Structures are given as structure tokens and as C-alpha cells.
Amino acid sequence: MNLSALSLRDLEYVVAVAELRHFGRAAERCAVSQPSLSAQIRKLEEALGLSLFERTSRKVLLTPRGEAIVAQARVVLEEARRLLVLADGSDGALTGRLRLAAIHTLGPYLFPHILPALRNGWPDLTLILSEGRTETLLEELRDGRLDAVLLALPVESDGLVAEPLFFEPFLLAHPAGHRLCAMPTLSLNDLDPAELLLLEEGHCLRDQALAACGLSARGGGVHATGLETLRHMVAAGAGCTLMPLLAATGEDGRLATVGGLVDYRPFDSTSDASRPPGRIVGLVRRVSDPRDRGLRDLAALLRRTLPPGTESVLAQRDE
Structure with a gap:
């Protein structure tokens, strides 16, 4: 997988599902339809070659490898926010x-x-x-x-x-x-x-x-x-x-x-x-x-x- 296949928006989707443990509520938070969010996460999982979530009819659970991916995704998103803050000239x-x-x-x-x-x-x-x-x-x-x-x-x-x-x-x-x-x-x-x-x-x-x-x-x-x-x-x-x-x-x-x-x-x-x-x-x-x-x-x-x-x-x- 190369970096061009990885988007910050996809990472936001993953983190939202991890925090809310629900695809529907995660889609609402991200202002996107649930089918679109689910499709993007599936696409990301295929690109990474692993499953991030266990999906059942009642709950959504992170897999062990998914836990590590979500933790790093939070780091990446936080650094991206830092970049935006530095770029907008607001001086903190x-x-x-x-x-x-x-x-x-x-x-x-x-x-x-x-x-x-x-x-x-x-x-x-x-x-x-x-x-x-x-x-x-x-x-x-x-x-x-x-x-x-x-x-x-x-x-x-x-x-x-x-x-x-x-x-x-x-x-x-x-x-x-x-x-x-x-x-x-x-x-x-x-x-x-x-x-x-x-x-x-x-x-x-x-x-x-x-x-x-x-x-x-x-x-x-x-x-x-x-x-x-x-x-x-x-x-x-x-x-x-x-x-x-x-x-x-x-x-x-x-x-x-x-x-x-x-x-x-x-x-x-x-x-x-x-x-x-x-x-x-x-x-x-x-x-x-x-x-x-x-x-x-x-x-x-x-x-x-x-x-x-x-x-x-x-x-x-x-x-």
C-alpha cells in the first residue's frame, strides 16, 4: 500500500467507529451516509490487508491489530490538526x-x-x-x-x-x-x-x-x-x-x-x-x-x- 491510497478522511471514519462502536452514529458524526462510511472503511481494510473491526448484529469491536491502527490514526490526525493550526497564522x-x-x-x-x-x-x-x-x-x-x-x-x-x-x-x-x-x-x-x-x-x-x-x-x-x-x-x-x-x-x-x-x-x-x-x-x-x-x-x-x-x-x- 502506498500513501496515495491513505486519506485523513478515512482515518477520521475509523476513529469515529472505534470511539462510538457504531457505524450509524459514526456516520452522523462525520456527516456522511452510513453506506459511504462503511464502504470507505472496507476499502481501507482491503488496502491494509487486515480487519479493523469485528462486526456482529449487536456490536462493533476492535480487533487486536485494529487497536494499534486506531491509536496511530489518532496520532496522525492530531499532527494534521497541528499543521492546520500552524498554517492559518493564528499564532496559537x-x-x-x-x-x-x-x-x-x-x-x-x-x-x-x-x-x-x-x-x-x-x-x-x-x-x-x-x-x-x-x-x-x-x-x-x-x-x-x-x-x-x-x-x-x-x-x-x-x-x-x-x-x-x-x-x-x-x-x-x-x-x-x-x-x-x-x-x-x-x-x-x-x-x-x-x-x-x-x-x-x-x-x-x-x-x-x-x-x-x-x-x-x-x-x-x-x-x-x-x-x-x-x-x-x-x-x-x-x-x-x-x-x-x-x-x-x-x-x-x-x-x-x-x-x-x-x-x-x-x-x-x-x-x-x-x-x-x-x-x-x-x-x-x-x-x-x-x-x-x-x-x-x-x-x-x-x-x-x-x-x-x-x-x-x-x-x-x-x-
């Missing part, structure tokens, strides 16, 4: 499309705060938003499937740059009328570990809550799949939980009390800690991204657009 500015993702416990609550500023700052930028878990988002960022991610720091930074944005405190969410309501101040030592409700394994907020409370990975007996379920478990009287500030308030700034069944209490700073329990939210991007200047501008804008109740965290590098 944000143009075209930006694939921005956030962890599940942050995205739904942060995006409403930052979207107006993003739309005003880059009106011609096409934003593609998504959510996921930290490990998955970092993998997609390194593979070039995402351009930047918003998550809790620190993270494994090999090949990545993390821009700290702000500190978000945790509040204690407890049933209305709980014994802790009568306490004049609140510290982590006041919590009963047996009452602590957590997210299921795989959520970084679970690990942060356990660490803040000084508990092992087995701490907390009841788990939830997401923050909204966790909030409703508190409303049902099942226990208490640490709730990120942004998740405790709606777009109007009011606390989400589930009909008055949930109360929130802030934690007091202790003598050995400058801040109450919480997390540092940051923007993470690839070192190799040619839009470095634009992504640094994005981080600077996000620092200026602090959600109410959060605290600025200055980056270690100059703006």
Missing part, C-alpha cells in the same frame, strides 16, 4: 473547534458559570462539551480526542500541563433537623463515619472525601452513582455527605435543598489548615498542543470568571 490562538470536557461532579455545575464568558471571548469558537471520569478524560486528552479538561488537581502530568484555576470548598450536606444543626461550628471530626455517604468507586470525589475524613478506601457503607442521587439519599435521611460548593447551589445561587429536606453547613478552617476541606479545580492540556497561547488565555479567563464562593488559585507561571 483558539480557533475552529475546542473539545472541552469536565469530570461528572464538576461539569453540570461549572459549565453554566463559564459558558457566557467563553461565548463572549471567542464567539466564533465551536465548543464541544462532554463529561467523564478523571482517568477516562486524561486518556482521551493524551490520545487527542479532547483538547482540554476541567478536573480536580493534582493529576499525573506526563506530557500534560495543569493550570490551577480556583479552590472549591466542600459543604456538609445532611438531612434537615440533623444533630449537627445545633453545633455552633463544624469540623471533620464531628462527622460519624457510619453516616457518611459516598460516590461509587472510580469517582475522584469519593477519594477526596475519604482523604478529607481520614478514612480508608473502604470507608462509608452506602454508595451512589452520581451527585444528584447522593443528594436525594441525604434528603431521604440515609446519612450525610461532602458536597462540592458548586453542586450545592443552582444557577440562581440558591441552595438545592430538595424541598427543604437537605441542609448544608460549611466547615471551619482549623489551626493546622489554611482552608476548609475542598478541591483545587484546574484546566489540563497537552504540552504539545500548538494552541498553547490560546489555552493559556482560556485558563486566565476562567480565573477571572470565578463562581461565587470559590477562591482564586494563582498559576505558578506568568499569564
Whole structure:
């Protein structure tokens, strides 16, 4: 096979099918008919002399050799995007499309705060938003499937740059009328570990809550799949939980009390800690991204657009 038989468009088709595991949805993403997409992938497979996918009536799976081909296809497509960025003379500015993702416990609550500023700052930028878990988002960022991610720091930074944005405190969410309501101040030592409700394994907020409370990975007996379920478990009287500030308030700034069944209490700073329990939210991007200047501008804008109740965290590098 020579290079003339290989097109970037075909590689886009292959990567889309690999990510969506569905030919129809991949065709929709690529704005092409499914028969055309399938025919081009078949043609590419014949040219390569191998099968990229296992096709059944119910699912599409990558073959072992297909996994390697798709990984390299992502590299080729990312380098092609770099070429376009360098060629358009934008000097690293944000143009075209930006694939921005956030962890599940942050995205739904942060995006409403930052979207107006993003739309005003880059009106011609096409934003593609998504959510996921930290490990998955970092993998997609390194593979070039995402351009930047918003998550809790620190993270494994090999090949990545993390821009700290702000500190978000945790509040204690407890049933209305709980014994802790009568306490004049609140510290982590006041919590009963047996009452602590957590997210299921795989959520970084679970690990942060356990660490803040000084508990092992087995701490907390009841788990939830997401923050909204966790909030409703508190409303049902099942226990208490640490709730990120942004998740405790709606777009109007009011606390989400589930009909008055949930109360929130802030934690007091202790003598050995400058801040109450919480997390540092940051923007993470690839070192190799040619839009470095634009992504640094994005981080600077996000620092200026602090959600109410959060605290600025200055980056270690100059703006």
C-alpha cells in the first residue's frame, strides 16, 4: 500500500467507529451516509490487508491489530490538526473547534458559570462539551480526542500541563433537623463515619472525601452513582455527605435543598489548615498542543470568571 491510497478522511471514519462502536452514529458524526462510511472503511481494510473491526448484529469491536491502527490514526490526525493550526497564522490562538470536557461532579455545575464568558471571548469558537471520569478524560486528552479538561488537581502530568484555576470548598450536606444543626461550628471530626455517604468507586470525589475524613478506601457503607442521587439519599435521611460548593447551589445561587429536606453547613478552617476541606479545580492540556497561547488565555479567563464562593488559585507561571 502506498500513501496515495491513505486519506485523513478515512482515518477520521475509523476513529469515529472505534470511539462510538457504531457505524450509524459514526456516520452522523462525520456527516456522511452510513453506506459511504462503511464502504470507505472496507476499502481501507482491503488496502491494509487486515480487519479493523469485528462486526456482529449487536456490536462493533476492535480487533487486536485494529487497536494499534486506531491509536496511530489518532496520532496522525492530531499532527494534521497541528499543521492546520500552524498554517492559518493564528499564532496559537483558539480557533475552529475546542473539545472541552469536565469530570461528572464538576461539569453540570461549572459549565453554566463559564459558558457566557467563553461565548463572549471567542464567539466564533465551536465548543464541544462532554463529561467523564478523571482517568477516562486524561486518556482521551493524551490520545487527542479532547483538547482540554476541567478536573480536580493534582493529576499525573506526563506530557500534560495543569493550570490551577480556583479552590472549591466542600459543604456538609445532611438531612434537615440533623444533630449537627445545633453545633455552633463544624469540623471533620464531628462527622460519624457510619453516616457518611459516598460516590461509587472510580469517582475522584469519593477519594477526596475519604482523604478529607481520614478514612480508608473502604470507608462509608452506602454508595451512589452520581451527585444528584447522593443528594436525594441525604434528603431521604440515609446519612450525610461532602458536597462540592458548586453542586450545592443552582444557577440562581440558591441552595438545592430538595424541598427543604437537605441542609448544608460549611466547615471551619482549623489551626493546622489554611482552608476548609475542598478541591483545587484546574484546566489540563497537552504540552504539545500548538494552541498553547490560546489555552493559556482560556485558563486566565476562567480565573477571572470565578463562581461565587470559590477562591482564586494563582498559576505558578506568568499569564
